[in-house]
Amino acid sequence: MSIHSRISHAFDNAPVLPLTRQSRYAIISDCHRGCGNSNDNFLKNQNLYFTALTHYYEQGFTYIELGDGDELWENRKMSQIIEIHSNVFWLLSLFHERNRLYMIYGNHDMEKKKAGLGQSVSASCFCRKKQCAWSLFSELKFYEGLILENPCEDYRLFLTHGHQADFFNSVCWRFARFLVRYLWKPLERFGVLDPTSAAKNYVHKDRIEQRLGLYAAQTQRSLITGHTHRPHLDPQAPYYINTGSCVHPRCITCLEIACGKIMLVKWTLSVKRDRTLFVARQPLSEYLLPFS
Secondary structure: OOHHHHHHHOOOOOOEEEOOOOOOEEEEOOOOEOOOOOOOOOHHHHHHHHHHHHHHHHOOOEEEEEOOOEOOOOOOOHHHHHHHOHHHHHHHHHHHHOOOEEEEOOOOOHHHHOOOHHHHOOOEEEEOOOOEEEEOOOOOOEEOEEEEEEOOOOEEEEEEOOHHHOHHHHOOHHHHHHHHHHHHHHHHOOOOOOOOOOOOOHHHHHHHHHHHHHHHHHHOOEEEEOOOOOOEOOOOOOOEEEOOOOOOOOEEEEEEEEOOEEEEEEEEEEEOOOOOEEEEEEEEEEEEOOOO
16 A cells, blocks of 8 residues: 555545634644653653643643554553553543544554554543542544544645554554564663654654655645654645644644634743743744635
8 A cells, every 4th residue: 555545544434523713623643651661751741731731621622632642662551551641631531521532543552443442441540539440531432534624615634643654654563563662662761762763763754754745735635744743834835734742852842723723832841030930832833724
Protein backbone atom coordinates (compact mmCIF):
# COMPACT_ATOMS: atom_id res chain seq x y z
CA MET A 1 0.00 0.00 0.00
CA SER A 2 1.41 3.40 -0.99
CA ILE A 3 1.80 6.41 1.30
CA HIS A 4 -1.13 8.09 -0.45
CA SER A 5 -3.33 5.01 0.07
CA ARG A 6 -2.34 4.61 3.74
CA ILE A 7 -3.21 8.22 4.56
CA SER A 8 -6.47 8.14 2.58
CA HIS A 9 -7.46 4.88 4.27
CA ALA A 10 -7.48 6.69 7.63
CA PHE A 11 -10.53 8.66 6.44
CA ASP A 12 -12.52 5.85 4.78
CA ASN A 13 -14.86 5.38 7.75
CA ALA A 14 -13.86 8.40 9.81
CA PRO A 15 -16.47 10.20 11.95
CA VAL A 16 -17.51 13.59 10.60
CA LEU A 17 -17.86 16.43 13.12
CA PRO A 18 -19.41 19.85 12.45
CA LEU A 19 -17.15 22.80 11.65
CA THR A 20 -18.75 26.22 11.99
CA ARG A 21 -17.85 29.60 13.47
CA GLN A 22 -19.37 28.35 16.74
CA SER A 23 -17.21 25.20 16.80
CA ARG A 24 -14.55 25.00 19.48
CA TYR A 25 -11.91 22.27 19.18
CA ALA A 26 -8.61 21.79 21.02
CA ILE A 27 -6.26 19.41 19.19
CA ILE A 28 -3.26 17.96 21.04
CA SER A 29 -0.90 15.25 19.82
CA ASP A 30 2.02 13.19 21.09
CA CYS A 31 1.58 13.37 24.85
CA HIS A 32 3.45 10.07 25.28
CA ARG A 33 2.10 9.56 28.79
CA GLY A 34 4.24 6.94 30.52
CA CYS A 35 4.34 5.12 33.83
CA GLY A 36 6.28 7.71 35.84
CA ASN A 37 9.82 6.39 35.42
CA SER A 38 12.86 8.12 33.89
CA ASN A 39 11.62 7.27 30.38
CA ASP A 40 8.31 9.06 30.91
CA ASN A 41 8.81 12.12 28.67
CA PHE A 42 5.37 13.46 29.63
CA LEU A 43 6.31 14.03 33.29
CA LYS A 44 8.20 17.30 32.82
CA ASN A 45 5.22 18.96 31.11
CA GLN A 46 2.32 17.31 32.95
CA ASN A 47 1.39 20.52 34.82
CA LEU A 48 1.39 22.54 31.59
CA TYR A 49 -0.82 19.92 29.96
CA PHE A 50 -3.25 19.72 32.87
CA THR A 51 -3.54 23.53 32.99
CA ALA A 52 -4.21 23.71 29.24
CA LEU A 53 -6.72 20.88 29.37
CA THR A 54 -8.55 22.51 32.31
CA HIS A 55 -8.75 25.76 30.35
CA TYR A 56 -10.23 24.00 27.32
CA TYR A 57 -12.74 22.13 29.47
CA GLU A 58 -13.92 25.29 31.20
CA GLN A 59 -14.15 27.20 27.90
CA GLY A 60 -16.38 24.56 26.28
CA PHE A 61 -13.87 23.11 23.81
CA THR A 62 -14.15 19.61 22.40
CA TYR A 63 -10.85 17.79 22.98
CA ILE A 64 -9.29 15.78 20.14
CA GLU A 65 -6.20 13.72 20.95
CA LEU A 66 -4.32 13.19 17.71
CA GLY A 67 -2.42 10.00 18.49
CA ASP A 68 0.48 8.81 20.66
CA GLY A 69 -1.39 10.01 23.71
CA ASP A 70 -0.03 7.07 25.70
CA GLU A 71 3.40 5.47 25.38
CA LEU A 72 2.51 1.83 24.72
CA TRP A 73 5.75 0.91 23.02
CA GLU A 74 7.92 1.39 26.09
CA ASN A 75 5.13 0.33 28.49
CA ARG A 76 3.05 -2.83 28.27
CA LYS A 77 0.12 -1.97 30.54
CA MET A 78 -2.31 0.88 29.99
CA SER A 79 -3.53 0.44 33.56
CA GLN A 80 -0.14 1.55 34.94
CA ILE A 81 -0.22 4.73 32.85
CA ILE A 82 -3.75 5.50 34.07
CA GLU A 83 -2.71 4.97 37.69
CA ILE A 84 0.29 7.32 37.44
CA HIS A 85 -1.59 10.04 35.54
CA SER A 86 -4.99 9.53 37.16
CA ASN A 87 -5.64 13.30 37.38
CA VAL A 88 -5.32 13.61 33.60
CA PHE A 89 -7.62 10.66 32.94
CA TRP A 90 -10.13 12.03 35.44
CA LEU A 91 -10.24 15.28 33.47
CA LEU A 92 -10.51 13.38 30.17
CA SER A 93 -13.46 11.48 31.63
CA LEU A 94 -15.24 14.80 32.23
CA PHE A 95 -14.84 15.64 28.54
CA HIS A 96 -16.16 12.18 27.69
CA GLU A 97 -19.21 12.54 29.93
CA ARG A 98 -20.21 15.63 27.92
CA ASN A 99 -19.50 14.02 24.53
CA ARG A 100 -16.54 16.34 23.99
CA LEU A 101 -13.76 13.74 23.70
CA TYR A 102 -12.39 12.11 20.53
CA MET A 103 -9.34 9.87 20.50
CA ILE A 104 -7.15 9.07 17.49
CA TYR A 105 -4.45 6.42 17.78
CA GLY A 106 -0.90 6.78 16.46
CA ASN A 107 1.98 4.37 16.02
CA HIS A 108 3.00 4.42 19.70
CA ASP A 109 -0.52 3.57 20.86
CA MET A 110 -1.59 1.42 17.91
CA GLU A 111 -2.89 -1.12 20.43
CA LYS A 112 -5.88 1.17 20.96
CA LYS A 113 -7.40 0.11 17.66
CA LYS A 114 -8.16 -3.29 19.17
CA ALA A 115 -11.88 -3.79 19.66
CA GLY A 116 -12.95 -3.43 23.27
CA LEU A 117 -9.85 -1.66 24.58
CA GLY A 118 -11.87 1.39 25.59
CA GLN A 119 -14.29 -0.76 27.57
CA SER A 120 -11.79 -3.11 29.24
CA VAL A 121 -8.45 -1.42 29.89
CA SER A 122 -9.56 2.23 30.13
CA ALA A 123 -12.92 1.64 31.76
CA SER A 124 -12.01 2.42 35.36
CA CYS A 125 -9.49 4.16 37.57
CA PHE A 126 -8.65 3.71 41.26
CA CYS A 127 -9.64 6.71 43.37
CA ARG A 128 -7.22 7.05 46.31
CA LYS A 129 -9.54 9.42 48.17
CA LYS A 130 -12.47 7.01 48.18
CA GLN A 131 -10.28 3.89 48.08
CA CYS A 132 -12.33 2.34 45.31
CA ALA A 133 -12.51 2.03 41.54
CA TRP A 134 -14.65 4.57 39.72
CA SER A 135 -15.94 4.70 36.17
CA LEU A 136 -13.55 6.41 33.76
CA PHE A 137 -14.88 5.93 30.23
CA SER A 138 -17.87 4.11 28.84
CA GLU A 139 -18.01 2.98 25.22
CA LEU A 140 -14.86 4.91 24.37
CA LYS A 141 -13.80 4.48 20.73
CA PHE A 142 -10.45 5.10 19.09
CA TYR A 143 -10.19 6.22 15.47
CA GLU A 144 -7.49 6.39 12.83
CA GLY A 145 -8.86 9.65 11.48
CA LEU A 146 -11.49 12.34 11.92
CA ILE A 147 -13.06 14.85 9.54
CA LEU A 148 -14.27 18.32 10.51
CA GLU A 149 -16.77 19.49 7.91
CA ASN A 150 -18.62 22.65 6.96
CA PRO A 151 -21.11 21.32 4.37
CA CYS A 152 -22.43 24.76 3.44
CA GLU A 153 -19.01 25.85 2.16
CA ASP A 154 -17.86 22.34 1.12
CA TYR A 155 -14.80 22.73 3.37
CA ARG A 156 -13.17 19.97 5.40
CA LEU A 157 -10.24 19.44 7.73
CA PHE A 158 -8.72 15.95 7.75
CA LEU A 159 -7.17 14.85 11.04
CA THR A 160 -4.89 11.85 11.56
CA HIS A 161 -1.68 11.12 13.45
CA GLY A 162 0.59 11.14 10.38
CA HIS A 163 2.56 7.93 10.92
CA GLN A 164 1.02 6.61 7.71
CA ALA A 165 3.69 8.55 5.78
CA ASP A 166 6.37 6.63 7.70
CA PHE A 167 6.72 3.04 6.38
CA PHE A 168 8.81 1.77 9.29
CA ASN A 169 6.49 3.19 11.97
CA SER A 170 3.24 2.20 10.27
CA VAL A 171 3.62 -1.00 8.24
CA CYS A 172 6.49 -2.32 10.39
CA TRP A 173 5.25 -0.87 13.67
CA ARG A 174 5.51 -4.15 15.59
CA PHE A 175 9.20 -4.48 14.72
CA ALA A 176 9.71 -0.78 15.52
CA ARG A 177 8.01 -1.32 18.89
CA PHE A 178 10.32 -4.26 19.60
CA LEU A 179 13.42 -2.13 18.93
CA VAL A 180 12.15 0.74 21.08
CA ARG A 181 11.12 -1.51 23.96
CA TYR A 182 14.26 -3.66 24.12
CA LEU A 183 17.00 -1.57 22.51
CA TRP A 184 16.38 2.19 22.41
CA LYS A 185 14.56 2.45 25.76
CA PRO A 186 17.57 1.21 27.78
CA LEU A 187 20.00 3.25 25.65
CA GLU A 188 17.91 6.42 26.08
CA ARG A 189 19.00 6.52 29.72
CA PHE A 190 22.55 7.08 28.48
CA GLY A 191 21.57 9.78 26.00
CA VAL A 192 21.41 7.60 22.86
CA LEU A 193 18.45 8.69 20.71
CA ASP A 194 16.37 6.42 18.49
CA PRO A 195 17.52 7.07 14.87
CA THR A 196 14.26 5.65 13.45
CA SER A 197 12.09 8.17 15.32
CA ALA A 198 10.60 10.97 13.24
CA ALA A 199 10.67 13.15 16.37
CA LYS A 200 14.40 12.71 17.08
CA ASN A 201 15.97 12.26 13.63
CA TYR A 202 15.76 15.58 11.77
CA VAL A 203 16.51 14.10 8.34
CA HIS A 204 13.73 11.57 8.85
CA LYS A 205 11.47 14.32 10.24
CA ASP A 206 11.96 16.47 7.12
CA ARG A 207 11.24 13.51 4.84
CA ILE A 208 7.97 12.63 6.63
CA GLU A 209 6.77 16.23 6.61
CA GLN A 210 7.52 16.54 2.89
CA ARG A 211 5.41 13.45 2.24
CA LEU A 212 2.52 14.74 4.33
CA GLY A 213 2.70 18.15 2.68
CA LEU A 214 2.82 16.59 -0.78
CA TYR A 215 -0.25 14.46 -0.02
CA ALA A 216 -2.15 17.53 1.22
CA ALA A 217 -1.21 19.57 -1.84
CA GLN A 218 -1.98 16.83 -4.36
CA THR A 219 -5.37 15.99 -2.84
CA GLN A 220 -6.21 19.62 -2.04
CA ARG A 221 -7.05 18.52 1.48
CA SER A 222 -6.25 20.51 4.61
CA LEU A 223 -4.38 17.91 6.62
CA ILE A 224 -3.76 18.18 10.37
CA THR A 225 -1.23 15.72 11.85
CA GLY A 226 1.25 15.20 14.66
CA HIS A 227 3.92 12.45 14.71
CA THR A 228 7.00 14.60 13.91
CA HIS A 229 6.58 16.75 17.06
CA ARG A 230 7.37 19.88 15.02
CA PRO A 231 4.53 22.46 15.11
CA HIS A 232 3.60 24.03 11.78
CA LEU A 233 0.90 26.45 10.66
CA ASP A 234 1.69 28.65 7.67
CA PRO A 235 -1.22 31.02 6.84
CA GLN A 236 0.13 31.32 3.28
CA ALA A 237 0.13 27.53 2.74
CA PRO A 238 -2.50 26.04 5.09
CA TYR A 239 -2.78 22.60 3.47
CA TYR A 240 -0.36 20.89 5.88
CA ILE A 241 -0.71 21.71 9.60
CA ASN A 242 1.08 20.07 12.54
CA THR A 243 0.08 20.33 16.20
CA GLY A 244 3.57 19.75 17.59
CA SER A 245 3.70 17.78 20.83
CA CYS A 246 3.57 17.77 24.64
CA VAL A 247 7.19 16.67 25.08
CA HIS A 248 9.08 19.79 24.00
CA PRO A 249 11.83 20.70 26.51
CA ARG A 250 10.04 23.74 27.98
CA CYS A 251 6.53 23.89 26.52
CA ILE A 252 3.64 22.09 24.90
CA THR A 253 2.04 23.13 21.60
CA CYS A 254 -1.44 22.51 20.28
CA LEU A 255 -4.10 23.79 17.89
CA GLU A 256 -7.25 25.69 18.73
CA ILE A 257 -10.21 25.98 16.37
CA ALA A 258 -12.61 28.72 17.46
CA CYS A 259 -14.38 31.78 16.03
CA GLY A 260 -13.78 30.60 12.48
CA LYS A 261 -9.99 30.30 12.68
CA ILE A 262 -7.21 27.84 13.48
CA MET A 263 -4.56 29.00 15.94
CA LEU A 264 -1.25 27.37 16.84
CA VAL A 265 -0.69 27.91 20.58
CA LYS A 266 2.19 27.38 22.98
CA TRP A 267 1.72 26.75 26.71
CA THR A 268 4.82 27.42 28.78
CA LEU A 269 6.00 28.30 32.27
CA SER A 270 6.64 32.03 32.64
CA VAL A 271 7.62 34.51 35.36
CA LYS A 272 5.80 37.65 36.50
CA ARG A 273 7.60 40.83 37.55
CA ASP A 274 7.26 39.82 41.20
CA ARG A 275 9.07 36.57 40.30
CA THR A 276 6.05 34.30 40.76
CA LEU A 277 5.58 31.50 38.26
CA PHE A 278 2.52 31.04 36.09
CA VAL A 279 1.45 29.04 33.03
CA ALA A 280 1.28 31.31 29.99
CA ARG A 281 -0.70 30.73 26.79
CA GLN A 282 1.05 32.24 23.75
CA PRO A 283 -0.47 32.28 20.22
CA LEU A 284 2.18 31.53 17.58
CA SER A 285 0.30 31.61 14.27
CA GLU A 286 -3.27 31.63 12.97
CA TYR A 287 -5.27 30.98 9.82
CA LEU A 288 -8.74 32.31 9.09
CA LEU A 289 -10.98 29.51 7.86
CA PRO A 290 -12.57 30.19 4.44
CA PHE A 291 -16.19 30.39 5.52
CA SER A 292 -18.35 33.01 7.17
